[in-house]
Amino acid sequence: MKKKEEIKLACTVVQQVEEICDKHGNKPGELINVLHECQALHGYLPEEMQRIIARKLGVPASKVYGVVTFYSFFTMTPKGKHPISVCLGTACYVRGSERLLEEIKRILNIEVGETTPDGKFSLDCLRCVGACGLAPVVMIGEHVYGRLDVKDIRQILETTAAQD
Amino acid sequence: MKILSINDLNNLRKRAQQALALREESSDTTSEQCCGLASGADHLQLLCCGGTGCKASNSHKIVDNLKAAIEENGIADKVEVITTGCFGFCEKGPIVKVIPDNTFYTQVKPEDAAEIVKEHIIGGRRVERLLYVDPKTNKTVSDSKHMDFYRKQMRIALRNCGLIDPENIEEYIARDGYQGIANALLNQTPEEVIEIIKASGLRGRGGAGFPTGMKWGFARGYEADEKYVVCNADEGDPGAFMDRSIMEGDPNSVIEAMTVCGYCINSHKGLIYIRAEYPLAVNRLKIAIQQAREYGLLGKKILGTDFDFDIEIRYGAGAFVCGEETALIHSMEGKRGEPTLKPPFPAEAGYNMKPTNVNNVETLANVPIILTKGADWFASIGTEKSKGTKVFALAGKINNVGLIEVPMGTTLREIIYDIGGGVKNGKEFKAVQTGGPSGGCLTQKHLDTPIDYEHLAASGSMMGSGGMIVMDEDDCMVSVAKFYLEFTCDESCGKCTPCRIGNKRMLEILTRITEGKGTMEDLDRLKELGEIIKDTALCGLGQTSPNPVLSTINNFWDEYVEHVKQHTCRAKQCKALVTYSIEASKCKGCGACARKCPANAIMGDIRKPHIINPFECIRCGMCKSNCRFDAISVY
Numbered sequence: 001m002k003k004k005e006e007i008k009l010a011c012t013v014v015q016q017v018e019e020i021c022d023k024h025g026n027k028p029g030e031l032i033n034v035l036h037e038c039q040a041l042h043g044y045l046p047e048e049m050q051r052i053i054a055r056k057l058g059v060p061a062s063k064v065y066g067v068v069t070f071y072s073f074f075t076m077t078p079k080g081k082h083p084i085s086v087c088l089g090t091a092c093y094v095r096g097s098e099r100l101l102e103e104i105k106r107i108l109n110i111e112v113g114e115t116t117p118d119g120k121f122s123l124d125c126l127r128c129v130g131a132c133g134l135a136p137v138v139m140i141g142e143h144v145y146g147r148l149d150v151k152d153i154r155q156i157l158e159t160t161a162a163q164d
Numbered sequence: 165m166k167i168l169s170i171n172d173l174n175n176l177r178k179r180a181q182q183a184l185a186l187r188e189e190s191s192d193t194t195s196e197q198c199c200g201l202a203s204g205a206d207h208l209q210l211l212c213c214g215g216t217g218c219k220a221s222n223s224h225k226i227v228d229n230l231k232a233a234i235e236e237n238g239i240a241d242k243v244e245v246i247t248t249g250c251f252g253f254c255e256k257g258p259i260v261k262v263i264p265d266n267t268f269y270t271q272v273k274p275e276d277a278a279e280i281v282k283e284h285i286i287g288g289r290r291v292e293r294l295l296y297v298d299p300k301t302n303k304t305v306s307d308s309k310h311m312d313f314y315r316k317q318m319r320i321a322l323r324n325c326g327l328i329d330p331e332n333i334e335e336y337i338a339r340d341g342y343q344g345i346a347n348a349l350l351n352q353t354p355e356e357v358i359e360i361i362k363a364s365g366l367r368g369r370g371g372a373g374f375p376t377g378m379k380w381g382f383a384r385g386y387e388a389d390e391k392y393v394v395c396n397a398d399e400g401d402p403g404a405f406m407d408r409s410i411m412e413g414d415p416n417s418v419i420e421a422m423t424v425c426g427y428c429i430n431s432h433k434g435l436i437y438i439r440a441e442y443p444l445a446v447n448r449l450k451i452a453i454q455q456a457r458e459y460g461l462l463g464k465k466i467l468g469t470d471f472d473f474d475i476e477i478r479y480g481a482g483a484f485v486c487g488e489e490t491a492l493i494h495s496m497e498g499k500r501g502e503p504t505l506k507p508p509f510p511a512e513a514g515y516n517m518k519p520t521n522v523n524n525v526e527t528l529a530n531v532p533i534i535l536t537k538g539a540d541w542f543a544s545i546g547t548e549k550s551k552g553t554k555v556f557a558l559a560g561k562i563n564n565v566g567l568i569e570v571p572m573g574t575t576l577r578e579i580i581y582d583i584g585g586g587v588k589n590g591k592e593f594k595a596v597q598t599g600g601p602s603g604g605c606l607t608q609k610h611l612d613t614p615i616d617y618e619h620l621a622a623s624g625s626m627m628g629s630g631g632m633i634v635m636d637e638d639d640c641m642v643s644v645a646k647f648y649l650e651f652t653c654d655e656s657c658g659k660c661t662p663c664r665i666g667n668k669r670m671l672e673i674l675t676r677i678t679e680g681k682g683t684m685e686d687l688d689r690l691k692e693l694g695e696i697i698k699d700t701a702l703c704g705l706g707q708t709s710p711n712p713v714l715s716t717i718n719n720f721w722d723e724y725v726e727h728v729k730q731h732t733c734r735a736k737q738c739k740a741l742v743t744y745s746i747e748a749s750k751c752k753g754c755g756a757c758a759r760k761c762p763a764n765a766i767m768g769d770i771r772k773p774h775i776i777n778p779f780e781c782i783r784c785g786m787c788k789s790n791c792r793f794d795a796i797s798v799y
Contacts, residue, residue, distance in 0.1 A: 029516075031498035036440060036479055070500040070657070071481030073440055090403035090597065090633045091559030093647055099785055106762055106784075126441070127402035127484075127651070130409075131220040132559035133254030133566065144220035151760070151789050 009048050016041055017049055021056035028059045031067055035074055044078045080115045080122035082160050085139040089128030096150075097136035101125065103153045104138075120161055166460040168468045170346050173337070180338035187211075187263050187327060198306075199265040200288025201242060208243045208285055209263040213326065215250030215412050216405070216444055218258035222274050223247075226258055229277030234285070243285055249413015251326035252567040253313055256296060261308070261326075268308040269294040299563070299585060313564050316582050318545070320553045321369075321406075321529040322569045325413030330448050333455040336416035342461055344535030345423050349469045354384060354428040361428075361531065363539035365551030369406075370396060370487065370524030371602065371628050372704065373550070373617040376531075382511035383429040383521035391431035392520040393422050394510075395528055396492055397438040397445070400484035401600030402651065404631030406555040407525035409567050411438070411445035414529065415452035419462065419475060421528035424535065426473040429521050434475035437492050441482060449477060484601070484655035487629075488703045489514075489522040491657065502659045503703035524629070526555055546572030550616035560596075560633040561588045573614040576606060580634060591636035595719070599628025601648045601655075602708035604715025605641065624715040626708065640737035641720040642727055646674040648712035656706070663706030666697040670713060677724065679740040680731035687724055691717060736798045739783045743799055746787075748773035750795035757787035757796065 009017075020037045024030035034053055039045055045068050054061040068074045086092075086101045105111060108121055115122040131137050134146025138153075140160055145152075167173050181188070186209055199205040212218075212227050230245045251259045256270035260280065267290055269280065276294060283289050295304040296311060308314050319325070328335035336342075348357045362377030383391065395418055399407040411418060422434040438446055453475050456462040464472045478496045485491045486501040493515050495501035514520025530552060534542045543551050550572040556579070559565050563585035570579060576596060580586065587593045595605040604625035606613070613619050620627050635644065649671045658664045670693050676682045694710030694717075701707045717724060726732050733741040746757070746766075751773040758766040758774055765781040768774030776787070788796040 027498075029498040032479065032481055032495065033498075036481065066500055067498070071483050073480075073482035088402065090600070090631065090647070091565070092403075094560045094633060094635055094639055094644075102784060103786075127400070128405065129220070129441075130216040130405040131254075132403060132405065132557065133217050133257055134220060135559065135565070137220075146220060149789055150784070150786060 009046070009052075013042060013049075014052060017052050018056060021053060026056050026058065028057050031057060031059065031064065032071075035064075035068060039074060044075045046076060077113065077115060077122075078119075081120050081164070082140050083122045083124065085124045085126045085129075087127070087129050087131075087135070087137040087139070088125045089132065089135075091128070091132035092136040095135040097138075099150050100136055100138055100148055100153060103150050104157070107154060107157060120164070121157070166458070168460060170350055170467065173342060173346055173467065176334065177337050177340070177343075180334040184328070184335055184338040197265060198267065198284065198288055198290045199262070200284055201239065201286050203288035205264070205288075206242060210243065210245045210280075210285070211248045211261040211263060211326070212245060213249075213251050213257060213259045214247035214330075215254075215257075215409055216442075217250065217254040219444065221258045223258035223272075225274035226260065226272055226277055229274050230260075230281060233278045233281035237281060237286060239286065243281075246329045247331070248327060249325040249330050250322075250409040250567055251308075252317075252322065252409075252569075253308075253311075253564065254567065255563065255565040259326075266307045266309070268296060268306060268311075270296045312585065313566065313568075313583055316574065316578055317569055318553050318571050319569050320533060320545075321410060321526050321555050322413070322567070323533065324417065325409060328414070330413050330415055331451050333416055333452065333459055333461075336414070340536050341416055341532065342420055344532040345420050345427070345461075346467055348424055348427055348535060349467055349471055354430065357424065357428050357535070358384065360539045361534065364534045364542040365539075365546070365549075366527065366530055366534060366542065367550065367617065368524060369526035369530075369554065369627075369630070371599070371626065373627060376523065376527055379511065379523070380425060380428050380521060382509065383431075383519050386512050386519040388519050390433065390516075390518045391429055392515045392518060393425045393429065393431050393434040394489075394492070394496070394515065394520055394522040395422055395434065395436040396487065396489065396522050396524045397436055397442075398480045398486045398492060399439065399442075399525075399629060400487050400655075401629045401631045403559050403633050404557045404600060404629050406557055406567060406630045408442050408445050410525050410529050410555075411442070412448050415445075415449045416456065417529045417532050418449075418525055419452055419456050421523075421531035422475060423462065423466070423473045424531055425521060425523065425528075427471055429519070431519075431521070432472050432474070434473065435478050435496060435515070436475060437478045437480055437486070437496055439482065440479045446477065446479075453477070483657070484651070485657045485703070485705050488705055491703065492522065493520060500657070502657045503705070505702065526630070547614060547616045547618075549618055554615070554627065554630060556630045556632045558584050558632050558634070561591065561636040561639070562586070562634040563588055570615075572616040575612050575614055577611040579615070579632070580611070584634065587634060587636050591638065593634070594637050594639060595635045595641065597625075597633040597635065597644070597712070598631065599626040599708075599711070600631045601651050602626060602705065602711055603628045603631075604711045605635075605644075605719055607719045624718060625711070638735050638737070640678075640733050640735035641716040641723050642674065642678055642733070643735075643737045645713045645716045646671065646678060649674060649709070652705070652709040656709075660700075660702035660706060662697045662700040663702070663709060666693055666701075667706075667709055669693060670697075670710065674713070677727045678733070678738040680727065680738070682728045684725075684728055687717065687728065742783060743778055744776050744781055744783060744785075744787065745778075745797055745799070746774050746776055747795050747797055750793050752793055752795075754792070756790050756792065760786045760790045762786060
């Protein structure tokens with residue numbers, strides 16, 4: 001007997017995901033657009049959601065998973081309240097962004113791709129936000145912090161955390 | 165308003181040109197005088213950069229504050245504020261330009277807005293403190309034309325960036341926009357247009373430099389019920405932002421060029437594949453597409469002819485390999501972006517297995533102006549085999565970071581020292597990396613090499629998309645090579661073995677070298693592996709991925725040998741090979757370093773010289789950046 005899918009997502013989310021698939025005509029070719037919208041809706045793409053999408057578009061769940069993990073924009077872990085992105089574009093790299101990354105990892109005690117246990121911060125790297133004139137650059141949420149030095153990091157994190 | 169004929173278009177152009185006249189005219193006058201309402205000007209415009217870089221420095225707030233100040237002073241009928249695309253001089257952003265006197269204010273802050281309005285706009289006096297100071301003469305320069313940064317540039321692809329409002333199609337039309345497609349549809353056959361593009365010598369600006377006209381010719385040659393025009397806007401090279409700036413500053417040029425291409429290859433559907441990480445560019449494109457539809461420049465029966473063409477946006481999701489055209493096509497089909505073997509080329513079997521033509525953004529941005537100004541004009545610029553100009557994103561250890569456009573054949577020296585203003589902080593120039601993760605390093609000896617496709621390839625680098633990262637004596641070339649290889653390993657799609665495993669092995673070797681554990685055999689193995697990967701990888705990404713390593717080995721062999729034999733890193737970048745220590749003579753014993761040291765590796769009594777325990781030190785550099793007496797040395 002086929003094991004029934006175990007879905008723990010809220011009914012409303014399931015419904016919204018199904019609506020997104022319907023909107024795109026449930027076409028397999030629309031998979032990436034569907035994933036973009038689902039991630040915008042829910043913040044990340046948990047396994048259950050991928051199964052729903054697979055069923056709706058009529059493709060194997062393995063294919064959906066393959067696409068989700070192929071592209072760096074898609075994530076299967078929930079982001080923190082303040083997602084941090086350290087720019088590791090070449091311009092920022094030669095102006096010392098790797099040191100900034102080390103410092104953030106050390107202060108928050110998380111690795112790249114992880115979220116702090118209190119859900120406040122998550123840490124990611126990105127390749128070029130295009131503000132190379134401000135290198136090195138760190139983005140927290142929508143805010144771009146430019147021309148940073150290692151010693152500025154603690155202050156910025158503390159101020160951000162204090163916003164809540 | 166729907167444009168139904170060439171007459172409609174010309175009427176609209178005339179009307180729109182009047183509105184833009186102030187900006188067009190002023191670009192030719194060298195007005196030394198400052199114009200304000202007090203000095204008799206009756207109409208002024210304030211152009212504010214709305215590119216991603218300046219927005220990150222709150223340029224949208226500057227616009228709000230300028231508008232508020234204008235409103236407050238009751239001069240809204242005489243003064244306009246216009247958000248434009250990128251001016252290019254990102255180092256000095258955000259930029260506000262006053263028209264008609266061309267005053268170029270740099271590093272403007274939102275709180276400066278009121279002063280600009282009160283002093284300059286109303287009073288007719290320049291705000292001196294916001295003017296650019298020429299580092300050579302120490303004098304202020306008010307007109308951008310007289311700045312070294314702009315003097316050697318020639319803006320063709322960027323012709324409208326920083327000049328027009330990208331969210332207003334009429335301003336593009338005023339700049340002869342849509343004249344190219346109008347003339348093509350009404351007076352030229354597709355073959356004739358393709359001949360013009362061929363004769364212009366335009367080559368793909370995305371990397372490899374394939375002749376654009378020839379590409380269009382191939383796509384035209386295949387018969388099918390459906391064909392596609394694809395714009396590759398998946399700019400993935402870290403540190404490059406040419407395409408983004410064009411889409412943000414002049415989206416209509418891309419739309420017009422795609423329509424021209426559609427006419428040439430007999431396609432009715434265009435797709436723009438753009439990175440989802442470029443929200444501003446996506447938004448500006450959407451607005452431009454919507455406006456083009458409203459004006460009848462996209463959709464059914466364009467300009468009253470029988471030609472139909474429309475454009476859709478497709479989102480990338482962050483995969484460098486998707487810049488490769490076959491991978492890009494798979495990604496648009498909703499699949500993993502893995503490349504496939506060519507042939508069949510996309511011109512034969514591309515998107516949905518139909519003939520597809522893929523061009524990069526900058527390539528397309530050149531097309532409309534080639535059609536209006538002619539192939540001969542374009543072919544007169546540049547070198548023998550590389551025509552026109554190239555946009556570069558100049559960044560790294562350089563004084564004037566920004567987006568520049570120069571004729572092909574300009575030397576590296578002109579770019580770095582004249583336009584770029586030299587290396588930052590007076591350090592010594594070491595190398596410039598072109599072509600991103602697929603390119604290589606050019607060094608001192610290449611400074612007088614003319615930059616074009618052939619010369620760059622001959623120097624072991626490549627044009628790539630146009631990232632140009634300047635490095636100084638503080639950059640370790642082994643680390644730089646490792647940085648690029650880490651990028652490639654991250655981005656390798658995993659389909660072919662040489663790229664997936666070969667690069668991984670190369671990265672392991674490089675890591676060993678930066679840790680001081682490398683051997684001379686490792687260096688030979690690096691070269692051997694690199695050559696094999698170049699020969700055997702499936703796609704362009706894989707075949708060019710060893711370039712950063714091979715080119716640094718060629719140009720900086722000594723540095724590699726030092727890492728291996730003497731276990732030293734002359735740039736002091738390889739953590740495992742450096743030691744931090746405190747110079748007792750300079751240390752005042754303030755304890756700032758000890759308090760900041762995350763490893764508690766610094767000991768000492770207050771007001772007495774401190775010392776670093778090398779066994780505890782994690783070489784994070786925290787002490788150095790916190791020492792106010794420059795007492796921490798690294799060797």
